[in-house]
Structures are given as structure tokens and as C-alpha cells.
Amino acid sequence: MTPQSGEEWGTALSHLVLGVVSLHAAVCTAQASRGAAAGFLLQALAAATMLAPGLGTDEDCLAGAWVATVISLPLLAFDFHWVNGDRSSANLLLGGGMVLAVAGDHLGTDGRSVAGQAVVLVVSVTILIVAVFTANTYGMWGGAMLGVAGLLSRLEEDRLLLLPKEDVCRWALAAGSWAYRRALQTQHLQWE
Secondary structure, three states: OOOOHHHHHHHHHHHHHHHHHHHHHHHOOOOOOHHHHEEEEEEHHHHHHHHHOOOOHHHHHHHHHHHHHHHHHHHHHHHHHOOOOHHHHHHHHHHHHHHHHHHHHHHOHHHHHHHHHHHHHHHHHHHHHHHHHHHHHHHHHHHHHHHHHHHHOOOOOOEEOOOEEHHHHHHHHHHHHHHHHHHHHHHHHHHH
């Protein structure tokens, strides 16, 4: 077994944290929201496939992570909108994510990249808007952190804060997922 560099350990740690946060969020939200729990579970599975050696090629893992992004994030936003009565936005976000997931083979690498980033930004902005109108502080933080992850992924730099850009994006996504889980709990407590 060859020793791993510090950068490889950092990448593995960012995948592990995102996976653990997402899995914990899936378990915590399963009773109140099956859709959000499924979205968190997809994020956890995508992070786990990147950690486990031999599950497939790097290309397979990246394709799985892309599909998880375009389906899991709309699932998370779906519940947030649905509970607040905005069923048309909820259905539009989820339907758009499903269409992108199916059409992924017809998009090139650049097309998938742009579509994935667009999904992250649209979901984060819509969560942020609903959170502002419902005064859900955790939702505001979750939407902001998901937006930060989306914006950072668009930067041309390869490294941010001495870390690889992808690792910083995963840390922001993990923080956003944690805050979003708390936002869902707060939201469901308000409606009970």
C-alpha cells in the first residue's frame, strides 16, 4: 500500500464529512420528510462512492455524483417549498432535476458542469427566498452555503484557502446540508 499525500487525505476527509453529515441528515429527517431524506441519502451515497476504491472507474463515480447533485438538491428544495405551500415551484424544481438526470448522457462534459452548477444555484436561491419569507435562520444559512458551494465551483482557481477547490466546495456543501437539516426540523416544528 502506498502512502497518501496530505492533499489526498484532505480530499478523502472532505468526502467523509459530507457523507457523514448527509447520512445523519437523512436519518434525522426520515420521519418528517421522505423526499428530503432521500436527497440527503443520495448525497451520502455519492460521497461514499468516491471514497470506496474499486466501485468503478473515476468517470463512473463522477457521473454518479453529478446525477446525485441534479436529483438530491431538488429533492431537498422540494420539501422546503411543499411544506410552505409553494407546490408549483416544488414540482418545477424536482421535474427539472429529473429531466437533467435523464438527459445527462446527451450533454457534454461542459454541459453537465453548467447544468450541475445551475441546479446548485437555483436550489440555493429558492431555499434562501423561502427561508427569508418564513424567517427560518437555518434555511438562510443553508441556502447561503449551498450558494457559496455553487459559486466557488465556478471559479477558475484550482486552490482556495490552501485547499483544492473541490474540497472547499464539499466543505461548504456539508455545512449547507447541516444547516438545511436544521431548517427542515425548524420548519416542521412550526407547522405542528
